[in-house]
Amino acid sequence: MHITKKSLQLGLFSCMVLTAAFPAQASAPKTAEPKNLTVYMEQVMGSGYYRNFKNVRELNRVSAWIREQMRLFGIPCQYQSYKVNDEAYRNVVCSLKTAHAEKVIVGAHYDVFEQSPGADDNASGVAGVIETARILAEEKARLKKSVDFIFYTLEEPPFSRTEDMGSYVHAKSIEKQRGNIQGIYILEMIGYFDPNLVQQYPAGLKWIYPSHGNFIAAVGNLQSRELTADYCSAMKNLNQLQCERLISPAFAQNMDFSDHFNYWEFGLPAIMITDTGSYRNKNYHSDQDALAELDAGKMAQVVNGLVHAVLKE
Template structure:
């Protein structure tokens, strides 16, 4: 009788462990697909017509493709139109709405610098936002807030750090929402990793961060430090790519080179998720910034960390 009782206890414990494992597995969102990221980036880069400010037709092609791709996920989009020097440009603003009052924003710019293919800068970020949208749309019932996915134009020179940046136009348009904006995540170059490359840093930072180029960075200011902590914690808990936090005042050189700065200027909590751009990618702003240099497997890990961060908030 004792042996039977012992066997029943072991069976019960085993069944409970199995059920717990199955429950944990069921609660995990589907993972990002590297092959999806590749297809998205191929569509963004297109046939070689550079998507810079001088080529509004190509920018319009890309923004129209983004809008249609998001529609396929069941996420409606609208264009945010504005003019610069009598030329029309547009952001793409897509909303995954829930019954909750709070909102987070996930964004990336889709234009390029001059005649660069812009695979890492910033087709990688745009692809990451699109794949994040696909996964969160499938998990909509679990979201505790609404999510806007925003694709910006005119991030690159000569419009960087001006009110003509697409992100500045968008930030200004949502300024009055204030506390309803719980976090803004900007994906800026998320595809270049090199274990053997010696990572570069702004002056003074190399003593505090890894010497290799095989991590993702979450850059924030004091107001957004909890967002950087949340994202890196998600990456660590899921045993994903190494994540490093940098809490930076806006005057640190090159730490304000992306769209998160536009939101900082309106007092909104925003962070940049990045492979560190020109501090790592030797192809930055050149014709060599192609898909061949990117690691879509690690890009997928970056996306998985972001999806889990948003679902857990």
């Protein structure tokens, strides 16, 4: 994940309270398991090899493990391969198909910055997508859309903000499907929470928004503002983590700090769900970004909100 200090200046909006996603008489969907999230993160992080762009072998290990884990849920995957500087890299594209032509996309990048272990950035996001897939596969009969789960390569520098990003490659590949894509949810750093921490913001925002570091943020543009509202509403209805919204005009600069922006470039409705990254996590892009620093219980709440938002689609 790459965040600039200007990137949040357009404002966070508190989530709106909407009607419950499911009638009282309907049984509630299954919920996320913190222990599952921990196991997924351990598998993604491996035994200490850095999954950066220089270590293609490790990237391939992670992508192969993801594909196999998704297969165990009954969700088939394929690699979306492409070359950068004569080296082959690959996204993992997994499809939970229903009878509906319309689809929702849930994604996260699996590479890391330089020699960071990348627990929060972004093993947490990958684990969140996998656990979301597990639950939705079991709740398939409730789905009103098909769901694609995408795991991206090359999100981090030196490829961030370039057409070599895995998410750019994927966004371009689905441009002609725009009419069928109802929403895209990108999970980017969802594991770091500290109610005693003083949350950081760009100048001027700290007087308006939470002073603590114990909320999840939904980042969208004007086209995707309803997705941010639906997600924060699901969190509110489930009595999960506090949820805050950031809404940016589609033409705004300095909002290209993760994979969601590449979908905006192709006119697709996408949001990022995040713990705010470097504005909160002091271990961002460092060798201290470790599993022990994360809260799997709160990550599970983030996933529960996403499951409800997708099922409501």
